[in-house]
Amino acid sequence: MDMPVVPNPAALQGDGAGCHSGKAQMLAAAKSAGKSELLQQYAADYPKGPHDQPQSMCPAFGSLRVGLRMRRTMTILSGSACCVYGLTFTSHFYGAKRSVGYVPFNSESLVTGKLFEDIREAVYAQADSAKYDAIVIINLCVPTASGVPLQLLPKEINGVRIIGIDVPGFGVPTHAEAKDVLAGAMLRYARTEAEAGPVAAPRNGRAGKPTVTLIGEMFPADPMVIGAMLEPMGLAAGPVVPTREWRELYAALDSQVVAAIHPFYTASIREFETAGRTVVGSAPVGHDGTEAWLQAIGNAANVGQAQIDAVKNRMLPAIKGALARMPIQGRITMSGYEGSELLVARLLVESGADLRYVGTACPRTAWSDADRQWLESRGVHVQYRASLEQDLAAMREFKPDLAIGTTPVVQAAKEACIPALYFTNLISARPLMGPAGAGSLATVVNAAIANKARFDTMSAFFGGTGMGDKAGVWEGLPQDRPEFRADTRRQVIKLMKKRKAEEMI
Numbered sequence: 271m272d273m274p275v276v277p278n279p280a281a282l283q284g285d286g287a288g289c290h291s292g293k294a295q296m297l298a299a300a301k302s303a304g305k306s307e308l309l310q311q312y313a314a315d316y317p318k319g320p321h322d323q324p325q326s327m328c329p330a331f332g333s334l335r336v337g338l339r340m341r342r343t344m345t346i347l348s349g350s351a352c353c354v355y356g357l358t359f360t361s362h363f364y365g366a367k368r369s370v371g372y373v374p375f376n377s378e379s380l381v382t383g384k385l386f387e388d389i390r391e392a393v394y395a396q397a398d399s400a401k402y403d404a405i406v407i408i409n410l411c412v413p414t415a416s417g418v419p420l421q422l423l424p425k426e427i428n429g430v431r432i433i434g435i436d437v438p439g440f441g442v443p444t445h446a447e448a449k450d451v452l453a454g455a456m457l458r459y460a461r462t463e464a465e466a467g468p469v470a471a472p473r474n475g476r477a478g479k480p481t482v483t484l485i486g487e488m489f490p491a492d493p494m495v496i497g498a499m500l501e502p503m504g505l506a507a508g509p510v511v512p513t514r515e516w517r518e519l520y521a522a523l524d525s526q527v528v529a530a531i532h533p534f535y536t537a538s539i540r541e542f543e544t545a546g547r548t549v550v551g552s553a554p555v556g557h558d559g560t561e562a563w564l565q566a567i568g569n570a571a572n573v574g575q576a577q578i579d580a581v582k583n584r585m586l587p588a589i590k591g592a593l594a595r596m597p598i599q600g601r602i603t604m605s606g607y608e609g610s611e612l613l614v615a616r617l618l619v620e621s622g623a624d625l626r627y628v629g630t631a632c633p634r635t636a637w638s639d640a641d642r643q644w645l646e647s648r649g650v651h652v653q654y655r656a657s658l659e660q661d662l663a664a665m666r667e668f669k670p671d672l673a674i675g676t677t678p679v680v681q682a683a684k685e686a687c688i689p690a691l692y693f694t695n696l697i698s699a700r701p702l703m704g705p706a707g708a709g710s711l712a713t714v715v716n717a718a719i720a721n722k723a724r725f726d727t728m729s730a731f732f733g734g735t736g737m738g739d740k741a742g743v744w745e746g747l748p749q750d751r752p753e754f755r756a757d758t759r760r761q762v763i764k765l766m767k768k769r770k771a772e773e774m775i
C-alpha cells in the first residue's frame with residue numbers, strides 16, 4: 271500500500287505545472303509522492319486511448335459539478351489559483367449558485383506540508399452538521415503531484431462526512447469520468463455506513479416497489495419517462511447517480527437492479543457490484559434500444575415474460591409512431607464527451623439519418639457494448655476515446671450535411687460551410703428515453719440541415735476576408751513574415767532537441 275510521504279516539491283519545478291505541459295513530470299512526481307496506487311486504479315478504471323490527455327475542459331470540473339449540485343454539501347478545491355479561477359468561473363457560468371471553497375498555497379506551504387494543515391484547518395472550520403452532510407475536498411493537479419495526503423483527513427468531523435479525492439488531469443482523462451470519481455467515493459462511503467447499521471430513509475419514504483437505480487446525468491424528464499415504462503412491470507425508477515442528496519445514496523444502493531445509462535461510471539458500478547446488485551447496460555432509446563432494455567431489466571428483476579411483453583406492446587408502437595412522424599434526412603457525423611453519444615447515435619439512425627461516425631471521449635466499457643454492436647451492424651464507425659483529430663478527419667472524409675460535435679469541431683465545420691450543432695448544449699440536453707425521446711431530435715437537426723444555403727451565401731459574401739492569419743481586428747492589413755516563422759521554427763526544433771538530449775542523460 272502507498273504510504274503517504276512528505277509533499278514533493280518537484281511538481282512545481284520548471285515551466286510545466288499544469289495541463290498545458292509537463293504531464294510526465296507531474297505523473298512522476300505524483301508517483302514518488304505516494305500516489306502510485308491511486309494512479310494505477312485510475313489507469314484501470316479510465317483506460318487511455320489514442321490521446322492520453324484531456325482535450326476538453328479540466329476534468330476536475332466533473333467532480334466539482336457533482337459536489338455543487340448536492341444539497342447540504344460543501345466543495346473545497348485545493349490547487350493552483352489559475353485552475354481554481356477557471357473551475358469556479360465555469361461552475362458559475364453553469365449556474366452553480368453556491369460558493370466554492372478554496373485553500374490557496376504557495377511553494378513554501380506546499381513543500382513544508384503546511385498546505386495539508388491548512389486544508390485540515392479549513393475542513394474543521396466548515397464542518398457544521400447543521401449546515402452540511404458532507405464536505406468534499408478535491409486535490410487538483412499540483413497538490414496531487416505533490417502527494418498532499420487527503421486520505422489522512424478524519425473520515426468525519428462534528429457529524430459531517432469528509433470526502434477527499436484526487437482529480438488530476440494527468441490521471442482522469444475527461445470531466446465525465448471525474449463525475450464518477452466523486453460519485454464512486456460517495457457510494458463507497460455510504461455503502462460502509464449502510465453495512466455498519468441503519469441509515470436515513472429517502473426524504474419521501476421508501477418506494478413501495480422494487481426500484482431501478484439510474485446511473486448518469488439525464489434530461490430531467492427522462493427518469494420520469496423511464497419510471498412510467500417500469501411501472502407496468504411492478505418496478506419504479508430509483509435515484510439517479512450522481513445523486514442530489516446524501517441520503518439518496520443509500521436508496522441507490524438499495525435497488526437490486528442498476529441501469530448504467532451512461533456507461534463510463536466504472537468506480538460507481540464497482541460499488542454497486544460489491545453491494546451485490548445487478549448492473550444492466552445500454553438504455554431505452556428508440557424502438558430497438560427500448561425493447562432490449564425492457565427485456566434486460568425485466569430479466570434482472572425477475573419480472574414474468576408476460577408482464578415484460580405487455581409493457582413492450584404498449585411502448586414500442588408509440589415509439590415507432592413518433593419516429594416515423596419526425597424523420598431526419600441527411601448525412602451526419604457526431605462526436606462529444608458526455609458519454610451519451612452512442613445513445614443519441616441510435617436515435618439518429620432510427621430516425622432515418624445517414625449517420626457515418628460517432629466519436630466519444632469516453633472509453634469502451636461493457637455497458638455500451640450492445641450500443642456499439644447495434645451501430646456497427648448498421649455501418650456506423652464507433653470511435654471510443656476519440657481525439658479531436660479523429661473527429662475532424664471523419665467530418666472531412668464523410669462530408670456530412672450536419673456535424674454534431676464539440677466546440678472546435680463545430681468551428682471547423684462552420685468554416686467549411688457545413689451546418690453544425692453543439693453536442694453538449696443542443697443535443698444531449700434533450701429527452702432521449704422511450705416515447706418522449708423518439709422524435710425529440712428531429713426539429714433541431716432538420717432545422718440545422720436546412721441552414722446549408724445560408725452558410726453558402728455567407729461564404730460567398732465574405733470570401734476569404736479575415737481568414738487564417740488575417741482573422742481579428744487590425745489597423746492595417748497584416749503582412750506575412752515568413753522569415754519570422756522560419757526563425758521561430760528553428761528555435762523550437764533546437765529546444766526540442768535539447769530537451770530530448772537532457773531526457774537521455
Ligand code: SF4
Pocket residue numbers: 287288289290328329330349350352353356410411412438439440
Ligand atoms: S487542475 Fe485542471 S486546469 Fe489545472 S492543471 Fe490540472 S487539468 Fe489543468
